[in-house]
Amino acid sequence: MIIKIINILKKFSILFWYGFRNKPFEVLFQTYTHYCSGGRKEATKFINNSYKILIRHTLNNNEIYQRWIKKNEKSICDVELLSYNPLVTIITSLKDVNKGYLEEMILSVIQQTYVDWEWIIVYEDSISQNLIDIVEKYERKYKRICLMKQDNDSSVSEYNTALLASSGQYIIILHCADILSLNALYEMVKKLNENRSLELVYSDEDRLDKKGNRYSPHFKSGWNRDMLFSQNYIGNLYLLKSENVKKIGGFKKKYMSSMEYDLLLRYIKEIKDSNIDRIEKILYHARISESLLVDSTLQKSVLEDYFSTCKIDVFVEMGLEPSTFKINYSLPEKVPLVSIIIPTKNQFDILKQCINSILNKTNYKNYEIIIVDNQSSDERILNYFFTLNKSQNIRVISYPYPFNYSTINNYAVLYAKGEYVLFLNNDVEIINYNWIEEMLQHAQRPDIGVVGAKLYYDDDTIQHAGIILGLGGIAGHSHKHFHRQDRGYYSRLKITQNYSAVTGACMLVSKEIFNDVNGFDEDLAVAFNDVDFSLKVKEKGYRNLWTPYTELYHYESKTRGIDNTQIKQNRFKKEVSFMKNKWSHVLKYDDFYNKNLTHDNEDFGLSV
Incomplete structure (x- = not known):
């Protein structure tokens, strides 16, 4: 009890001198107000929450994220036996990337804690032979890796080639040079074990800088249909049912860099909202590549095609931020009162x-x-x-x-x-x-x-x-x-x-x-x-x-x-x-928020 009182007094002192330095007696007034409304418990809660906010604002975003990683990923390799173990096909289009990045990507797959996977890597003529040699080295060692040559110079063709050759009940796409967390496939399949009806599962993700340091975590909303119409928030890692993807015709060539957005929109059209879920864990680490940057004009066309197919009268325009969109739904000729x-x-x-x-x-x-x-x-x-x-x-x-x-x-x-x-x-x-x-x-x-x-x-x-x-x-x-x-x-x-x-x-x-x-x-x-x-x-x-x-x-x-x-x-x-x-x-749980974000403040800060 004495230790708790000392800790609260320490936090109070820090708040008084640093947190409210422009108006130091504000903390006294706020503490007193909370004490009057809820007694010692409310006053203590106010001091603790204010202290957390002060600490978050004192650190930069990267420092906060590194703290979050240390706190939340200690037991990342803890796995349990699963009763349902479907084969998952990983699809990758090989690109001319740094050799070290390629090796890191390959290791992130072969070290997966979930073992029922196959990996189809497709390449075309222009790819460096040195990179092909690296993949072939692993292909000889691991039977689950299959390297395929594609004649057409198009990522779309490569993805469709891999899709047709796949044997898995589910597929994921791994962009060349990106990295899966060690538990990525396990967490995906674990979610399927919890609900066999799921047909789309996606996860949180972050980015990698040139030195391999992690930054910019994206802790995503739960299934948010109107957000998906505004931007492709689903991101890089998502698991789909193979038969569904084949049924809707796979990837469309005309959309090139926006083919995955197009696939997702056509895919969700055929499934129930209740069969979509997310995993609130960082399972994917993305490197930013010029070849993977999306074309907003193509994404706009993707949205126009989607709504046209759904027979919904809309006008799509660019949004307020890059790669965001505004969907304008038509009002009836005789507008309602x-x-x-x-x-x-x-x-x-x-x-x-x-x-x-x-x-x-x-x-x-x-x-x-x-x-x-x-x-x-x-x-x-x-x-x-x-x-x-x-x-x-x-x-x-x-x-x-x-x-x-x-x-x-x-x-x-x-x-x-x-x-x-x-x-x-x-x-x-x-x-x-x-x-x-x-x-x-x-x-x-x-x-x-x-x-x-x-x-x-x-x-x-x-x-x-x-x-x-x-x-x-x-x-x-x-x-x-x-x-x-x-x-x-x-x-x-x-x-x-x-x-x-x-x-x-x-x-x-x-x-x-x-x-x-x-x-x-x-x-x-x-x-x-x-x-x-x-x-x-x-x-x-x-x-x-x-x-x-x-x-x-x-x-x-x-x-x-x-x-x-x-x-x-x-x-x-x-x-x-x-x-x-x-x-x-x-x-206790908001579908459109994320458990990794703070509940002490309204700023979408990390929970650290």
Whole structure:
């Protein structure tokens, strides 16, 4: 006990002098606030989490990753007997690479802890004889290695040649000079043992510099269909069923450097989402090669072909970052009515700014605004309500009871005439004119549930970019406090993607889905009602989605204030308890996050 107290005091001292050096007494205030809300336990938790964040920010990314490797890969070679041991075919197109790199790649395969594999390496005439000699040396020694010559000068032809010659039930592609971790195949097959229905398995990966040092780990989202449409996040290591690949015609020659992206899109079209899974371990180490750099124009064509085959009317354009894409889904000729619901109490200036921004910055024409007056008493706003009620598409309805976000919005939906309801806080300001279209194009899709937006504080830092379950115990906002221009973790601030939940400050959903899940849970008066609602929609089988193309300012908590009274803190504790009791089975593990990333902060930092 004494040692624990000493450690906490040490961390507190470091935070006081280094972590808050611009305003050193902030740590005192924050610690006291947490102590008041949750006693010694909460204060200690705050100090520990703040200390972890400080340490992460003190080290550079590479130092943090090296620490992560030491912590997490100590037992990388521990394996257990598997009951299902299918043959896995590894396919490689031999390229002119450094001899040392080639040897390292070969050793990474022959040293695999899983032994039921075959390796087909295909080459064409232009490959150096010295490299061919190296492979032939190993081919003579290991019967599972097969070197084949391909007449056509094309990686696509080489891959298809290897595919036709393969005997394995599953295939993986190993790019020339890249390296598999020792347990790569074992972990893949172990995942198949856990679920024989799986038809696509992918893993986390990192990169290798010229000296063989590992850097830039990519800890990936779980299966994220809309992220895959935005960028090929699946990456380098993925395991596919051979018969499925052969059935869809293998690799297409016209896509060359983008042939794997094309294959993945055609492949997922034929399988269920439930038959896709990931392994949250670094199993692949990639070297960056000019020959492997993708052509974004070709990737764009791949996406256009995919949606054309699916008979989905879209327009594909380049995204906000290199090798990312924006899929524009067509709206019907007769666009649906959208009901914008805004609860408010007094705060005349804030509401007027919000309403003016909607009226002046909305290209979409078919919308109505429903303002829910929650016991306003200010004369200015009452006069403003009188004026607004004269507008053709604005109504003010009264809710003369104590504040309850869920009850207020459920009540307002009863008055909504729209096919879609857009829940909006009164302390937001619209930025882009096509904000409704950008959300509605997704909400109209039959497999999409709730759609959320990109929200900024008034200093142009991120307030909301999707919600991640488990952060801080219940949920937290992705990339909170990142700058507006930041790309985020592997471009996640710049691409459309699926999240478990989005914030109710700007949330669009069809009224049919809203009613199907019985709206917001009225036991959640203030906190987590949007998370609970999103999870109910997700539980029904819909994908929730976040788009960076709808942008608003969110002047958070200006209306309601902060939870600085005992009554408010008790209410918050009750709502935390409600969420833990109802959603404990999902709060510990977010499908769209990664267990190797921190749960102490919202910055996608490594868990070290």
